[in-house]
Amino acid sequence: KIPLFAYFTITLKILQIGFEEYSADFSRNMVDGDLLLRLTNKELQDDIGIKSSIQFRKFVRELDSLKIAADYSSVDFSHLHVCLLRLSPELSVHTYSLLTAGI
Numbered sequence: 001k002i003p004l005f006a007y008f009t010i011t012l013k014i015l016q017i018g019f020e021e022y023s024a025d026f027s028r029n030m031v032d033g034d035l036l037l038r039l040t041n042k043e044l045q046d047d048i049g050i051k052s053s054i055q056f057r058k059f060v061r062e063l064d065s066l067k068i069a070a071d072y073s074s075v076d077f078s079h080l081h082v083c084l085l086r087l088s089p090e091l092s093v094h095t096y097s098l099l100t101a102g103i
Helices: 007-016 020-028 033-038 041-046 053-069 080-087 091-100
Strands: none
Touching: 007 020, 007 033, 033 091, 041 053, 053 091, 080 091
């Protein structure tokens, strides 16, 4: 239930996936689950400080994997995530942005 995660839980997740150098930035910015799922590429680069394009690609890959495997049941009453997963796992990375847009 990533959308409900507190910022300190997200900071721990960042540490667990091997991005220790950015954990302080996530903590300082109090990035919680909802915000993590909404972060733009620009915010990741400017506010979190992921400057290296290689590190950026690695982080986005991990974030996309997290979005695909996420439990959205706390906010996805229409089961949109399941539908998108069936169509293509790559589409399901957009689940949260679609849900928050009211789709």
